[in-house]
Amino acid sequence: DIQMTQSPSTLSASVGDRVTITCRASQSIGSWLAWYQQKPGKAPKLLIYKASTLESGVPSRFSGSGSGTEFTLTISSLQPDDFATYYCQQYNSDSTFGQGTKLEIK
């Protein structure tokens, strides 16, 4: 099974900050990686797919990069609505999620 490791587990930041979340795969997954945002009590929302493609309707301050085993999600200028938990998902072989990164207000 492919394991996904996200870091950090928790991130404290302020409105306007630039933040980066990292996801590492235990083996190469090409570009078969997605990023989701989840708020309490809600279903996950797709932000990025194929490592760097922005889902329709998602603000351009979100971006993704990477391939193989190392991936990043960057939010260029945090907005109040962005404080949530973020998950990476590999879908090269079945599917696996990272353990999540909780983005908190500093």
Added chain:
Amino acid sequence: EVQLVESGGGLVQPGGSLRLSCAASGFKFSSFWMHWVRQAPGKGLVWVSRINSLGSSTTYAESVKGRFTISRDNAKNTLYLQMNSLRADDTAVYYCAQIRGGGNESPYWGQGTLVTVSS
């Protein structure tokens, strides 16, 4: 508008069984692969199972293999998850999610249904 509506959750005793349903609308259900994903209270997302569009190919996480069965009825636009030999660590909100054609990402999710395994 794409809609996925899960049902069938509830309280069940350890060792018991439950069948979850996911009613799909707003898209051609028979053309899309589907996932089940779960989330224990306060924990992260965990992939459970996947089924292809015809229902002829299925895969499972190791933690549920042999106990859970994913299936679908394309005539009824409904996805199922039969859960047997339930354990306390199966307690979670269970989501169904559409798998986008050409990729495997999930742009559409249901609202989830809570399964609680407890005596």
